[in-house]
Amino acid sequence: MLELYYASGSLCSQKVKLVLAEKNLEWKHHSINLLTFENLQPSYIRLNSKGVVPTLIHDGKVITDSAVIVRYLDEQFPHPRLIPDEPALLERMLCWIDLQDKFPMLEVMYGNFRGIEGVVLRRSVQIKERMLAQLIQTNSELKEQYAAKLKDIRQLNSTIRNAKEIEGINTKIEPLLDQLEAQLSQTNWLCGATYSLADTVWTAVLNRLDELGFGRLWENSTRPALGSYLNQLKARPSFKTAIQDDKMPLPMLLLGLRKTFLGI
Ligand SMILES: N[C@@H](CCC(=O)N[C@@H](CS)C(=O)NCC(=O)O)C(=O)O
The missing domain is CATH 1.10.287 (Helix Hairpins)
Incomplete structure (x- = not known):
């Protein structure tokens, strides 16, 4: 019923995989090798005109863009609900999702x-x-x-x-973390007392910043609320399923390296 085209290690795919794991949903895996450019194949471009992952298929419907997919999943599979009912909190959740979406993470x-x-x-x-x-x-x-x-x-x-x-783009990271620290000094989660989709997507982003070496910006009590928030996110079972276990299989990696260095 649910099929996901994703790539191992892809940040946007991880956001969707986290939501699927939070909701304990079964889905059919379609792993795309970005290193051999499977995403540029005409058959994939016909599915996702931008040639990016993730793409979700649900009952024959094609849904693209991680921010759209995570909301779609919550509407279709509301157990547990990850979108707040209260309008002010909903608005806040959308702002947090938008903030990470517009941040130049690719660069x-x-x-x-x-x-x-x-x-x-x-x-x-x-x-x-x-x-x-x-x-x-x-x-x-x-x-x-x-x-x-x-x-x-x-x-x-x-x-x-x-x-x-x-370097210029990197200087935008600290102000972003300051915004998170300010919020998390007041509330457990980004939208108050309850975990929401905002927390799901930020799990993937903060973990990626950590992998890139930016963890020093919240470790050693530099931004204590953010540090303990990320620890809470990493302790959730969804983190293990969607991120820790999300390793590219060796044969795929070897094909990717062959393409990158030998061009075949
Ligand atoms: N706004 C899109 C961005 C998707 C995106 O850029 N995906 C990356 C992986 S995280 C990708 O497929 N890159 C391969 C490429 O652009 O060729 C989303 O959130 O789904």
Whole structure:
């Protein structure tokens, strides 16, 4: 009944997987290898015109964009309810979701991953740019979709090659964390006393910032409310299911490395 196209390690996929785990829902797995660019295949572009993960299929309906998917899941499967009833709290939840959605996490990730992971990610964006230019030529019926994607990827490529721009983007992280700290010094969860979708999506974002080395910005009592909030989020069973166990299978990783470094 529920099918999810996702990629291991993808932040946006993790947000949806967390909601599925919070609701204990069964779903059919369609794992997409972003390192071999399965998301650029015409068959996937026909499903998700932006060529990104995640994509949810429910009873034949295709739903894209993690922020839309998580709300859809809560409406269709309201046990437990993760959207507050009270209008003021609902408004607050939407603001928190919007805040992380508009934050340039893609640039933060591609610009800050160190070591082999960083090399692979940045190289894959360069390869993607070349592949998209070819795909535009060979798929006339999807030309518009590929051209729009090429524009986005060119922009991303130029940003992540510019150390000053990445530095500028990184300076926006602390003010964001200050906003969270201010809220979490007053309430247990982002929308008050009850866990909501806002907390679900921020679990994935904060964990990713942690993986990138930004955990120092809340550790050692720098932002104590945020530090203990993330610990609470990580202690939930959904964190293990959706994030800790979300490792790319070795054969997929090897295919990805072959594509990235040998081009085949
Ligand atoms: N706004 C979209 C963004 C989705 C997105 O950018 N997904 C990334 C992974 S986190 C992706 O598929 N990247 C591959 C690509 O752009 O080629 C959402 O929240 O679902």
